[in-house]
Amino acid sequence: MPHHKSKVYYNDRISKYLFISSAVLVSLIILCIIWFVGMQGLSMFKEASVLDFFTSSKWSPDSGQYGALTFVVGSIGTTLIAILLGGPLGLAGAVFLAEIAPPWIRKIMRPATDLFAGIPSVVYGYVGITVVVGFTRDITKSATGYGMLAAGIVLAVMILPTVISLSEDALRSLPKTYKEASLALGATRWQTIRRVLVPAASPGILTALILAMARAIGETMAVQMVIGNSPRFPDSLGSPTSTLTSNIVMEMGNTPYGSTWNNGLFMMAFLLLIIALIMIILVRTASRKGAVR
Amino acid sequence: MDKIVVNNLDLFYGEQQALNNISLTMKEKSVTALIGPSGCGKSTFLRTLNRMQDLTPGVKIIGQVKIDGQDIYDADTDVVLLRKKVGMVFQHPNPFPKSVFENVAYGPRIHGETDKRKLSEIVESSLKDAALWNEVKDRLHESALGLSGGQQQRLCIARLLAVGPEILLMDEPTSALDPISTMKIEELIAELKDKYTIIIVTHNMHQASRVSDRTAFFLSGDLIEEDVTSILFTRPAKKKTEDYISGRFG
Amino acid sequence: MDKIVVNNLDLFYGEQQALNNISLTMKEKSVTALIGPSGCGKSTFLRTLNRMQDLTPGVKIIGQVKIDGQDIYDADTDVVLLRKKVGMVFQHPNPFPKSVFENVAYGPRIHGETDKRKLSEIVESSLKDAALWNEVKDRLHESALGLSGGQQQRLCIARLLAVGPEILLMDEPTSALDPISTMKIEELIAELKDKYTIIIVTHNMHQASRVSDRTAFFLSGDLIEEDVTSILFTRPAKKKTEDYISGRFG
């Protein structure tokens, strides 16, 4: 065996171990996060009722009431609005990019849509306060216009890059033969898109939508600026309410560390984490279903 | 009767010429085989006949392709109708990721058939025509991707027959299949030729001689020779054809 | 002399058995051709000989493969050294996205050669052995992806020769190439067989008869028959072999 061989093998082994340790480290990090945030959050239940936290909408820590239902509903509501508005638009963009756009348009538009992701949340929030809230005030006829609709609209724009790029990838990774087979049967382009391509790419598109929802439900700064931050059930889509994230930032800085109130905020963060995890499991089921087919 | 008439067809991929001045006539209700070594332009030629080539960016086509006397490259040709009439089977079976039934019903559906009973009838008769009915009748609603390669290819043929084409283009339809499946498809072609005009690309000369009435030999974008199959394989007019069929290259 | 001896080899992809009890002996400095219809297990068999099959997840191998008397599936076999000794050429030319020079120099480099002059010598002699030197000597530092398919395939052979193998495994090395390139590769094989033991998979029976000393016929994972090439093609012992070579299927 030539002399240098031992070094080559050594490098091969070492590098492999390094890669494995990196992978393990990544897992440890998420476990740590779950552990720390979870422990901190769950300790609120030493003084607060678990049932109330999930079923009551009365959030009034001064008087010992810790009902987080409003925030959960707010988070889910804004996310749904965002996905209802941004999902179809983003999907249209993805289909456009994958199937319709001339190459030169695609070449410009694809990286350009990524720029949406580079605009800081604060800027989205600012456009929200100055433009969107006025619009929602008018259409919901409410006093301020702050609320779920405004937040949903802002989020709809913020999730566009996620929806567009992941859905386009899913459409693009379809075998070319699907499209050819359909067109060769005399289908129009739209029939091909609607009946073959989108259904075939649906696991990928579903993944895109779920990840976009994860992004929307976790967004903080922009939502906090337009949601109105009132800890109560909204009367309409245009009246102030709160989401998990907005309430965390609103109150985190002004509650004593270790107090039940503060722990309650960590519990909300933990809840967010759990929701995110559930979404990931949904994504995996979606893509596994795709793989079986 | 002449079904397809090709006159002086040139095709360019960008700068590169892939077909040189091809002229060829194909008769109704007959099987024409296209043979030639890899890269000679067989697939390219086939895809000009239903304008699938339009999908390739940067393709330029000069010349005339007449089907039933009508130039399909005329500005007012309805490509969708053309493709309905000129169906295509691909080298690799490409069923949609849907059920067997939905695969076959796809064509009729997009062409406006909504009646359930009618659809069922079409699906059944198409599958029967494609000699697949007996094998799949109990699993019509399972995914087509669970079928074997040979079954998938026949499913693709059934899917095609369901839209009622007049011409079938087949690009090496058996090259990815096992011997038994190949045999079945060859038998199928023999049956179908009573109703359809068939053009088949194959790299298997035995197959060409088994299934076709006439054979055309392509080489580097040129049509070298076209003749009745038995003549072309036994007494080719050109030296190049002879070299190829005797296995001296390719 | 026997270079490779395979005894009772079974191979499973998961549950599915792809090779059934194969026993076959290949002689040193000779060309053995493996023929058979698509999916019969030719590639699968070839890839057991340099343990490339190890890379496929879920593969189970039972039996013995001895090279120079040593079982390569022994626990203490050095796979890297084995692959250096048993080189492989693939169906589709797969040069690295590097310059022509870097492609050929890749093997010597990873095996520890750093001397520039030495490397240049190896590159030149390998390219010459692969009959490519004259065509590329002026563009050694251009991307290998700019070469034609046939040139790329010869480059891959040169890249292989540069590591100094003893056995060359070739999996349909010409199936993606044009006739002229095919001819060149066949000529190359004829030259190389003085120095190397060559196993070549091909679907072209003419090619098998042109280049090989012995031929093995596979069908559905079984080795049906193995014999001197001229005998196998003219007086096969088995009915199945005869059916196949007479083109009755496949």
Next chain:
Amino acid sequence: AEQTPEASSNNSNTATTIDKKTISSAGSTALQPLVKLAANEFMAKNDGVQVNLSGGGSMTGLNNVASGSIEIGNSDVITPDELKSAGLVDHQVCVAPFLLIVNKDVTIDNITKAQAADIFTGKITNWKDVGGQDEKISIIGRAASSGTRLNVEKIVMDGQKMTDAAAAQDSTGNLLTGVANTPGAIGYIDAAYLKDTVKALKFNGVAFSPEAVMNGDYPIYSYEHMYTKGEATGTVKLFLDYIMSNEFQDKFVEQTGFIPVSKMKK
């Protein structure tokens, strides 16, 4: 119950020298601009010293100073019970007055304490009930835990709770934008941040001015605090001393819209 800190002690105090090169301070966003200014001046005077600063809210400051990860916690409120045991020492550095502000379309200029309380508790919901135009009142306040809000609840509403129908913003800047853009909106801010995009109301007939606060005519104000863990020493003490110095109090505190502690006639 406030005692005047030793405002006179200056850099001249020879017992105190620079010990740490880097000190950190975090907390109240309201006080942050003042501390930032002080930090810049202080760093300019003491080469090589770093004062790291963060906002995050009053309790962020107190939490972190109590846990020892920073040296100074800035707060609009006095230490809550949870943190009393941590041994935090209070330094009152200035007085922050508050303003009630409205959207420019609101026609009234003055509001009484009772009216304001009724609006903020949600009893009055239309401007016409306090002498203004017929328009719905939109309250845009601060978060439930905000120091500014606690002070308004304490002084204006005698400890009653703000209605939770109010919209809230987490910062003065966003609140200002909100009030400026929402017809019929009312909110409250630190006086320092008043902009001409909104209108400030007189309170009980008294318009805000620093003098009105100093002589007790304008009642909505509170003390701003900087907490240390244990008595301040070394660099931290030097920094706090600098903030309390006449030089800084006279020149910068007023410039930023706060009122020097020493000027309060009480």
Next chain:
Amino acid sequence: MKARRADRLASVFLWAGAFLIVALLIAFLGLILGRGLPYLSWEFFNGPDGVRGQLFNSFYILFMSLAFSLPIGLGAGIYMAEYAPKNKFTDLIRLSTESLASVPSIVFGLFGMIVFVNMFGLGFTILGGSATLALLNLPILVRVTEESLRAVPRSYREASLALGATMWQTLRKVVLPTALPGLITGVTLVAGRALGETAILIFTAGMNVSRKLFDVNPMAAGETLAVHLFAVKSNPLPGTNADQIADGTAALLIIMVIFFNLCLTLPSRWLQFRLLGKKRA
């Protein structure tokens, strides 16, 4: 015919959708740049309220966070793409990475505050901010690495291994260089997100800057442009041109993101061109 009409209608709608998306983008960019560009002056960078420190911090924190996350992200991505057998262990790792990718940034911020700021006693510093930000980058890097490695044709690996190269040699000399353009795109994405991140940094990196210009001390205060924008918007002190500073900062941020995109994608196009001899078309 109905199908034909639907086809035409759909085309119109899809074009309209695309147009709306682009219009939204242009509106945003126009708004931000239109308001902010006029304020971008030398004064804006270097004046008394100048943002040179924040600008420096933005990049410093970005690079530091990449320095933490890149090796680990690459390593884990390589493992997932190249080595990972399909079993419970790798399933768990994959699940973790994906979970990490969906953690809301506010949760990262809180975690960073408990762990780095408090437990490790880093305080509100560049180091604390970078470490927390690295957590945000990590899953994106793992994912992008895995994807770009998977996009490398299998045949390259087979060719290299068949020549007797070890896995590590194959990776280093063939797979990684080929995947480089994809990796670079990934880093651009990460950078874009990291440059605009606020929620994490206000809880971990602090809200002022060192007085020293280009203070590389990792324990210095780490306000970035995005946080500065947030701070100025939150507490617009009169007499400081707060609105103008905010507008200018927003514009500067966008320019930086675009600049970063160009800086990284152009060389990667060139690289692809070199490597693959691809036409730019």
